[in-house]
Amino acid sequence: MALFYVHQQGERSFCDVYAMRFEISLMICLWLVCFDSGTMAARSPPALSLIEDKWADLSLADEECGGLTAPDAQVVDEGTSQWELVGRFLTNRAIKFEHMQLVMASVWRPVMGMHLDLLDKNLFLFHFPHPKDMQRVLDDGPWSYENNLLVCAQIKPGMRPDEVDLNNIPFWVQVHGLPAVYASQDFITKIGDHVGAFMSIDPNNFGGSWRSYYRIRIMLDVNLSLKRRMKLLRRDVTSQWITFRYERLNIFCFCCGILGHTEKFCKKVYEEGIESEAFPFGAWMKVGPRRQV
Incomplete structure (x- = not known):
């Protein structure tokens, strides 16, 4: 009825x-x-x-x-929350928390000290008493522990650690094979956006008459394959390859090009039966100095 x-x-x-x-x-x-x-x-x-x-x-x-109307947002004390990083390591293995804390502190050497909290199985909170120590960690990365890359980000005021996006990591990338006649800042910026999300250019790129490569700082999505190379199309219809090498690059798969695992544990290798001779990626994409801890 x-x-x-x-x-x-x-x-x-x-x-x-x-x-x-x-x-x-x-x-x-x-x-x-x-x-x-x-x-x-x-x-x-x-x-x-x-x-x-x-x-x-x-x-x-x-x-x-039904429901309740949200109250006015509370004023968050930015004096401490902005000096915290949350991070995870690109691995499925258990992280030895106490050992990792000692190792990272010895590598970062924060002037004003630091301490860590374990939030979850692979989620860590890094506290810094001074913002300069925290910023240096962000600027000098990527970092790793036992060859496992650390993905970390600053916690913005008013956010919880579990709300922070931990899927992007900054890298210095070397661009090899780019002719000097095309090496303008504008074009190098476009190359950076091709590799990932452009962040900055090494100011030493243009300090001289000749460079064997150019360095760019980019943000990479850890869920996507690394870029190996890019085809440069000239106006005369000819072309050439520009290759990319990643500084401080640790564990990644030579088959699928994704960070955080090797071809030994790659689903694509299992499902498609690809042999190592046919892997499109390789150790040649790594370049030192890498900071291993």
């Missing part, structure tokens, strides 16, 4: 809810009249079941239409 209310998918308006309340009230009244008259309908299980279903539907409707 649907006298006044038509059930619809999605959100309901207040009018819909009121109509539904009226319909249920009317159904109960009719049921009570039947009960007083002694008819069989009062003892009918389907009638009771229909009313119960309507009440359940009404409860869901109240839930959809």
Whole structure:
């Protein structure tokens, strides 16, 4: 019996809810009249079941239409929260927390000290008493522990550590094979956006008449394959390859080119049966000095 209310998918308006309340009230009244008259309908299980279903539907409707208005945002003390980093390592193996804490502190050597908290199995909170120590960690990366790259980011005021996106990592990339006649800052910036997300150019790129390669700082998505090379198309229809080498690059797969695992544990190798001779990536993409801890 649907006298006044038509059930619809999605959100309901207040009018819909009121109509539904009226319909249920009317159904109960009719049921009570039947009960007083002694008819069989009062003892009918389907009638009771229909009313119960309507009440359940009404409860869901109240839930959809209800809620609380958010209060004014609290003022967050930026004096401490902005000096915290949250990070994870690109590995499925367990991280030895105490040992990692000692090793990273010895490598970073923060002037004002630091301490770590273990938030989850592979989620860590790095506290710095001074912002310069934290910024140096961000600027001088990427970092690694036992050859496992650390993906870390600053916690913005008002955010929780588990809300921070930990899927991007900065790298210095060497661009090899780019003719000097095309090595303008604008074109090198475009190359950076081809490899990942351009961040900056090494100022020493243009300090001289000749360079064997050019360095660019880029942000890489750890879920995507590394770029090996890029085809440079000249105006005379000829072309040549420009290759990329990554500084401080540690574990990555020579088959799929993704950071954090080797071809030994690559699903693509298992599913497609690719032999090592056919791997498109290789150790030639790594370049030192790499900081291994």
